[in-house]
Amino acid sequence: MKILVVEDEVMLREGLVDLLEGDGHDVVAVEDGLSAVEVGTTAPFDMVLLDLMLPRLDGIEVCRRLKMARPSLPVLMLTARGAEADKVVGLKSGADDYVTKPFGVRELLARVEAFGRRAEQAPSPPELLEVDGLSLDLGRCVGVRDGEEIPLTAREVGLLRWLHRHRARAVSRAELLERVWGLSPNLETRTVDVTIANLRKKIERSPSDPRVVVSVKGIGYAWGPGA
Numbered sequence: 508m509k510i511l512v513v514e515d516e517v518m519l520r521e522g523l524v525d526l527l528e529g530d531g532h533d534v535v536a537v538e539d540g541l542s543a544v545e546v547g548t549t550a551p552f553d554m555v556l557l558d559l560m561l562p563r564l565d566g567i568e569v570c571r572r573l574k575m576a577r578p579s580l581p582v583l584m585l586t587a588r589g590a591e592a593d594k595v596v597g598l599k600s601g602a603d604d605y606v607t608k609p610f611g612v613r614e615l616l617a618r619v620e621a622f623g624r625r626a627e628q629a630p631s632p633p634e635l636l637e638v639d640g641l642s643l644d645l646g647r648c649v650g651v652r653d654g655e656e657i658p659l660t661a662r663e664v665g666l667l668r669w670l671h672r673h674r675a676r677a678v679s680r681a682e683l684l685e686r687v688w689g690l691s692p693n694l695e696t697r698t699v700d701v702t703i704a705n706l707r708k709k710i711e712r713s714p715s716d717p718r719v720v721v722s723v724k725g726i727g728y729a730w731g732p733g734a
């Protein structure tokens with residue numbers, strides 16, 4: 508599995524990386540909450556091991572933002588021993604399960620394996636969309652136009668998924684920033700425009716006359732063909 512480890516204590520972080528890599532997993536580790544949201548909403552992961560107490564953004568908020576952007580991403584929260592309230596808050600924030608620190612190596616690996624099995628047993632349904640002569644396979648992060656495969660980033664897929672899910676209306680830049688990037692909507696919103704401009708170059712027949720991701724004056728963007 509590809510696993511994102513979020514832990515600020517260096518010894519524990521390195522220990523987790525060694526342990527999981529030793530068990531055959533592909534691991535990316537970050538040490539603070541904001542990096543976790545950035546990395547976790549940009550690259551595809553099979554699961555996240557998330558510490559609760561983190562600098563820059565706590566685990567609860569990280570979990571909330573990751574789940575907004577990737578509802579099906581499994582999150583295993585690491586909490587301090589006996590902190591019952593933390594567990595409850597963690598699970599309310601969307602975490603799928605928790606492990607209390609200090610945990611045994613075997614216990615952790617068993618939990619990670621159980622996560623993997625759960626993911627295999629409940630394969631997500633294919634997310635296939637057809638729009639303006641473009642076929643999109645959101646689960647596999649590819650588009651096909653005129654027989655050509657177009658690789659899409661996880662962020663681009665997140666954008667397309669959100670716009671399609673809310674195709675009955677226009678979506679603001681602030682909403683996209685919050686829901687797809689997991690960032691505060693008060694931040695500068697040029698990021699959204701840059702990403703959409705790049706996406707249009709990849710998937711639109713004519714990027715200057717877009718039919719898949721259309722602009723809505725005064726609001727933001729919308730899924731092309733409408734509801």
Ligand code: CA
Pocket residue numbers: 514515516558559560561
């Ligand atoms: Ca910590």
